[in-house]
Amino acid sequence: MIAYLGVVPEHRGHGYVDGLLAEGTRTLAAEDVPRNRAATDLGNVPMAKAFARAGYVNFERAINMAW
Structure with missing residues (x-):
């Protein structure tokens, strides 16, 4: 599983997440x-949208609640 995927703020908006x-x-x-x-908030x-583009x-x- 892909547990965490992120692009630092200064590099967002360039399509790096798709690659x-x-x-x-x-x-x-x-x-x-x-x-x-995969999951996201x-x-x-x-x-x-990136997940959808990737198929x-x-x-x-799911809703996860914590006390």
């Missing part, structure tokens, strides 16, 4: 990972 996500996805596929899933619209399908939403 990073594609490379991570290719790496997992090369290792014959049967299922690759609902408010992180740029990351959600990830939005199949579920």
Whole structure:
């Protein structure tokens, strides 16, 4: 799984996330990972759009609450 992916603020907006996500996805596929899933906060619209561009399908939403 790709546990964390980020682009520092001064480099955002240049499409780097697409290459990073594609490379991570290719790496997992090369290792014959049967299922690759990813998650982001609902408010992180740029990351959600990056997942969609990479072909990830939005199949579920989760709410995590802490006391």
